[in-house]
Amino acid sequence: xxxxxxxxxxxxxxxxxxxxxxxxxxxxxxxxxxxxxxxxxxxxxxxxxxxxxxxxxxxxxxxxxxxxxxxxxxxxxxxxxxxxxxxxxxxxxxxxxxxxxxxxxxxxxxxxxxxxxxxxxxxxxxxxxxxxxxxxxxxxxxxxxxxxxxxxxxxxxxxxxxxxxxxxxxxxxxxxxxxxxxxxxxx
Amino acid sequence: xxxxxxxxxxxxxxxxxxxxxxxxxxxxxxxxxxxxxxxxxxxxxxxxxxxxxxxxxxxxxxxxxxxxxxxxxxxxxxxxxxxxxxxxxxxxxxxxxxxxxxxxxxxxxxxxxxxxxxxxxxxxxxxxxxxxxxxxxxxxxxxxxxxxxxxxxxxxxxxxxxxxxxxxxxxxxxxxxxxxxxxxxxx
Numbered sequence: 251x252x253x254x255x256x257x258x259x260x261x262x263x264x265x266x267x268x269x270x271x272x273x274x275x276x277x278x279x280x281x282x283x284x285x286x287x288x289x290x291x292x293x294x295x296x297x298x299x300x301x302x303x304x305x306x307x308x309x310x311x312x313x314x315x316x317x318x319x320x321x322x323x324x325x326x327x328x329x330x331x332x333x334x335x336x337x338x339x340x341x342x343x344x345x346x347x348x349x350x351x352x353x354x355x356x357x358x359x360x361x362x363x364x365x366x367x368x369x370x371x372x373x374x375x376x377x378x379x380x381x382x383x384x385x386x387x388x389x390x391x392x393x394x395x396x397x398x399x400x401x402x403x404x405x406x407x408x409x410x411x412x413x414x415x416x417x418x419x420x421x422x423x424x425x426x427x428x429x430x431x432x433x434x435x436x437x
Numbered sequence: 438x439x440x441x442x443x444x445x446x447x448x449x450x451x452x453x454x455x456x457x458x459x460x461x462x463x464x465x466x467x468x469x470x471x472x473x474x475x476x477x478x479x480x481x482x483x484x485x486x487x488x489x490x491x492x493x494x495x496x497x498x499x500x501x502x503x504x505x506x507x508x509x510x511x512x513x514x515x516x517x518x519x520x521x522x523x524x525x526x527x528x529x530x531x532x533x534x535x536x537x538x539x540x541x542x543x544x545x546x547x548x549x550x551x552x553x554x555x556x557x558x559x560x561x562x563x564x565x566x567x568x569x570x571x572x573x574x575x576x577x578x579x580x581x582x583x584x585x586x587x588x589x590x591x592x593x594x595x596x597x598x599x600x601x602x603x604x605x606x607x608x609x610x611x612x613x614x615x616x617x618x619x620x621x622x623x624x
Contacts, residue, residue: 411622413478426610
């Protein structure tokens with residue numbers, strides 16, 4: 251059985267115009283991803299941003315819930331938010347997995363667009379079931395991961411298919427669906 | 438093939454202490470649910486609240502994206518938010534489905550807790566595939582739907598199973614996962 255890690259990238263991602271930017275952290279992304287990761291047994295969720303003020307913001311938010319009064323009121327929120335780890339780059343996330351597990355993770359990127367030679371969800375699930383190693387799943391904020399990411403990863407997961415071509419799922423929803431598809435109880 | 442509708446109930450729901458309350462509308466719930474519904478071909482998403490000021494708030498939010506400048510900047514957001522309909526009660530949601538489709542929908546409630554004689558997701562999916570009629574899936578905000586709802590619906594869907602007993606998914610995530618399980622492409 252493999253160990254799955256998540257990374258929510260705020261850099262390098264695209265904006266609406268197709269420029270590569272560092273996006274701003276969204277409070278609810280952190281809460282939702284932490285709760286979904288906790289539900290599905292994801293080992294850790296890396297919040298990736300090179301911006302020092304955004305790192306500090308994420309640190310304050312999580313501290314409120316892990317050490318502060320938030321965690322006293324909602325202990326189940328503390329349990330989830332403990333899974334978050336703020337890092338300055340995707341390389342740092344990979345290094346942290348290596349430090350924890352002693353192996354370099356298989357890295358998967360995600361996209362809402364087709365056109366990549368993509369890995370089917372059922373194959374990704376099978377790898378997780380059968381390989382005793384670490385995997386890192388990268389999700390992009392904004393208008394998705396910058397193109398250079400797709401060249402640097404081991405595979406790109408197939409997009410989540412809707413029913414009519416509309417492909418604008420929130421990253422929070424896409425992350426939850428992917429965790430359910432890769433780790434959840436089969437329907 | 439059945440027609441699926443969603444209802445996001447802000448009343449009657451429980452608060453942290455187990456009291457029945459009307460919860461406040463969350464902006465991001467509306468956006469996320471609309472985008473997920475649009476992705477999976479849900480017919481409409483009812484935002485249920487008896488509170489007039491909250492109805493007005495939801496109306497202002499959706500108007501900005503449907504008629505206002507929001508929809509000009511992000512047309513795909515307009516397309517999604519058009520699926521939202523603010524109603525004052527679950528009965529009004531059911532009446533609206535009857536008005537649209539000419540049949541009374543099968544009503545399903547959702548819960549994060551076990552203990553109900555629940556409908557498996559695979560059975561719910563099969564009903565949607567095979568029955569040419571309407572279905573209404575109710576999700577609760579806050580700490581979940583008030584108990585009386587479970588007595589008044591046709592079935593309660595099985596909870597989304599995680600891997601370790603943690604059952605605190607955000608309603609946004611639970612909704613997305615259920616839509617994928619009921620309507621998405623099989624893994």
